[in-house]
Amino acid sequence: MIPVQGYEGRKVGVLGLGRSGLAAAAALEAGGAEALLWDDSQEARDAAEGRGFTVTKLTRDMDELAALIVSPGIPHLYPAPNPVIEAALRAGVPVDNDIGLFFRSFATPEWSELDVTPKVIAVTGSNGKSTTSALIHHCLEVAGKPCQLAGNIGRGVLDIDPAHDGEVVVLELSSYQTDLARSLTPDVAVFTNLSEDHLDRHAGMGGYFAAKRRLFAEGGPDRAVIGVDEAEGLYLANQLSEGMVDDQVIRVSVTGKVGGMGWNVTAKKGFLAERRKGKQIGSIDLREMRGLPGRHNHQNACAAYAALRSLGIAPRVIEKGFESFGGLPHRSQHLGEKDGVTFVNDSKATNVDSAAQALQAFQNIRWIAGGLGKEGGISSLVPHLDSVKKAYLIGHSARDFALEISDTDYAICEVMERAVEQAFEEAEPGDTILLAPAAASFDQYPNFELRGDAFAAEVKKILAR
Structure with a gap:
């Protein structure tokens, strides 16, 4: 568990008592806060009380709250704010989610004693983010790196273990999670692609893209891996880059060769190629990778490869990981x-x-x-x-x-x-x-x-x- 920092001795509301809500409540109390919980479901409230949590109608306690932590499935703006969230907004209570709590609490003073600082890779996008996240995690295991997988896949972000020396945490993040988090500071951020989804929740494609973009704009990752096969990704990569040879941005494409002298990872007819400053420095034949069939999985492979290379993992080690990756259940x-x-x-x-x-x-x-x-x-x-x-x-x-x-x-x-x-x-x-x-x-x-x-x-x- 990651104890939440910054709320010791204060009351914090938790709205929504699914996996992330209950984990947030436990992590808040582990950090010394008093968690006050609510869910519209009587069954969920009973289950929370059975675990020893305090359940109360949060609208009555709003003036006492230091923050309101909201589960991903609860709308905070579109199509209309949940009444508890609207009450928090009117009262000036900061609204956050478990992702925001994670990023404000993951690093601790004990990190000064570690030889290698832990890192976070965060993956978002419309399609492929689960496979990309799992593939990165699998390749890190093959490389012998300590790592954990969390977020929309694996464990809840506040359920994971405190970081070990040199550990890498891989997070899969949905637009619901990136849209509300008040702190988003990954070391490497990955944008796979964008297509129409969740438009009612974000009031259209512009709002949907804006929610994804926050992962790159709020904290400024050291490396950004951007799929540039859609207009939004191309625009995002341009916004983040300082110039053609700026290697903070790694562009990913499966539709054609990426121009310029920057850091690019592309796949054409099943062959992955890494280019940097105009020179090819790595390649993998993806055609026989049973766990990565089809162009959409080749895009996932390119994104995972780029994220792993940004950590210094060798191409041959990544290829070994790709070969042994079995794919995710129910996804090809x-x-x-x-x-x-x-x-x-x-x-x-x-x-x-x-x-x-x-x-x-x-x-x-x-x-x-x-x-x-x-x-x-x-x-x-x-x-x-x-x-x-x-x-x-x-x-x-x-x-x-x-x-x-x-x-x-x-x-x-x-x-x-x-x-x-x-x-x-x-x-x-x-x-x-x-x-x-x-x-x-x-x-x-x-x-x-x-x-x-x-x-x-x-x-x-x-x-x-």
Whole structure:
């Protein structure tokens, strides 16, 4: 646990009692503060009281609070502030979150006795931030570096252990987290990409980009790794750079060669190349990296490579880490092979953009798709269906999807068991059975993880035959 500094002997409100809220409350009390908790859910309040915390309606105690700590899922501005947050804003109570508490509390006076100062790598972006964060952490482990993984992935940021000598903490941060944190001071900050998401929470793309940009503007990282394949990333890299040869900014691209004499990491046709001052100084063949299939994962690999190189990790060590990286569950996860047929679980592909990335990563696809379709349907996927031999459609939107996939062959399977079995019966050696639903899971499963687990369970039966 990271005890929170700066609130000893003072009352601090905690709004939202999920994983991050309860961890923040414990860390505040470990640092000598008095935590006062609230959640709209009676069940959550009862659970907090059962752990010994003080639960109270925070609007009654606002004048006594030194700060209000808010969980990520609670809106503080758009589409409208939560009433407790609005009360704090009107009372002048500083509003923060667990990320802000982490950055103000991670460094301690004891660090003066360490030989190598600990570092923090923070990763944000619309897509790929989980894979990028996990890949960085995995490569650090391969390199023998002490490291921890936290944030949206791994442990809560205040749940991690106090830093060891030379340790690296890798944080995955969402826009909800970067938008509100009052302190953001990573040593290395990574921006993967930007695409439309959470627009109601940020009142449009401008607000969404502004939330991501805070990670780079508030504290000024020593190194910034920026994906420049979208206009926003290109603009951000330009804002942070002092000139063409400024190596504070490492530009990442998978759409073409980055110009200039700066520090760049690019991937073209599966080959990663690192260039600095116009000279290539490192390269990796990504084509056979089973845990990193497709261009979207090549972008993740470039971002991870750049972050690791900024810490001085050698290219060959990074390549070794890439080779042994198994991928994250439900994200282009290789489950196994049977009779020449490969099974891939990308249940996290809950929208057309992420499904398109998965469909471009493989050949000879037998595509399992469907669920609770989203606004706009999936007709925009038609240009990406050239490698699909047949679609096996499940869930609430199966018949709607069938009408939108042009002349692609399909079967209405409705349930996962039937889809997997029929796809395997019809598959030929060299085919890939890919779960990339392009839809939410809530018609049949509580979340995409359980949908992916259901797919994996059916695949396990086949592999055991």
